Amino acid sequence: MKHIKSLIELSGVWFDYHPDRQMKEQWALQDINLTIQSGEYVVVMGPNGSGKSTFARLLNGLLIPTEGEVRVGDFSTSNGLGRFHIRRKVGMVFQNPDNQIVATTVRDDVAFGLENLGIPREEMIPRIERALEVVGLVGFENREPAHLSGGQKQRLAIAGVLAMNPEIIVFDESTSMLDPQGREEVRELMKELHQQGQTVIHITHSAQEAFLAERVIVIAHHRLQLDYPSRDLYNQSNLLEQWGLEVPLPIRVRALLKNQGVELNEPIGNSDEMVAQIWRYLSKT
């Protein structure tokens, strides 16, 4: 039998910012056990303050578990050398588009991570070009970040991460501060990256985004509460409501109709699809 090694493995992880001051029941994250395979597209949801950002920061060694261990590939975040390798493997895109761009031009910013890794200049140039190509910012190389739109800034942040050739990209509410168009751009890009085999972990408050992923994890009250393939969640939207999470309208309507004995096909991606399905159902009867 072939043993499949998971890409990310959290075992018995407990974490708090002030472990000595808090009772263990109040720690920011409690008893997290989780594995994520290469190529997965995972969404993490949960109420405010439940520990999602803390979880994200544990994944690339920005935070070290107080107890337990986080492993990425063959490395553990608990030792310094491991962290160095993990920073290269796990890229992170944050929430505020303005506060994660370091350099004064687009090209220099994509280079920043590569410079930190000590990549020789000749190798940097093609990697920067490729990353800008993937995010669609070719031609913007000499632009100042202040002259980019919110969506473009986030795409720049993604390019900066992509240039480092990560295996995993973690998005911590990276779409929440964007206008609808910027949000769509970034979502589209996430989907593309996933299709190219990248492992994507997306922390979000938007249930609509959750159903774009393959697997949904809910963290609430500092613990891992749900871990389902998003397909299975269609039939159990009440589970999301139970944790105070908003359920997208099409899914709610579908569940209500089902209670009335009206069975629609799944999955329903957006309200247009729902309307089409209701029409189809009505024309059948």
Place this chain on the structure above:
Amino acid sequence: MNSVMIGQYIPIDSWLHRLDPRSKCIFVFCMLILIFFANNVETYTLLLLVGLMGVALSRISVLLFLRSMKLIIWMILFTTLFHLIFTQSGSIVLQTPILTIYEEGVRQAAIISVRFILLMIFASLLMFTTSPIDLTDGLESLLSPLRRWRFPAHEFAMMMSIALRFIPTLWAETDKIIKAQKARGADFESGNVYRRVKAYIPVLIPLMISSFRRAEDLATAMEARGYAGGVGRTKLRVLSIRRADILLLVCFAIVATALFWMRK
């Protein structure tokens, strides 16, 4: 407005623009020192000619240089007046019931004015033709030998470049806060100086709070991208000394020799 704030760089292409920032820094620095060795009409004329040649080579409109002179016009007027009134040696040039002007006073006033103008020309040449990023890179490279005495050259340059990166962002934010406060009836335009300064406090405090937040976010983002100080870092931007840079330094040597030969 933003571009004025960050170093007044004029992004066109010229022989001076293409020079390595380090050789420009060294050249301008040495020229500034040289100004203080000039002591007669010939030497000042020589330096003025060099400055004007620089202006021509930069292909930047003379008007822009004149505008930068506006910054020092008061300083020039003040010191000129000071010397005309208080320097009292040499023969009398002009005698009025309230004021007597001496020859030495006129001479001193002229010297100081020319010195200010020369300083401004050379400083403007550097600022106009060197982008802030190049300037930062150049300074990092020039200061890096000081690392041996624990001078944090890399950190210093990183700090400067982050400041440059955030000036437009903070500027836009200030603008937004001022508008928001105005919408709530804040008044920035009327009243005496004290009242006007006071009106800005509700702008500065949110700005400061958000800056701390930005700093924290940025530090996290930098760490997440593997930043761990200057050790083991490579650079995308490379500086290279070319023929033109050597030519510039040779020019300086010639000017300096001529000046020391011509001075009294």
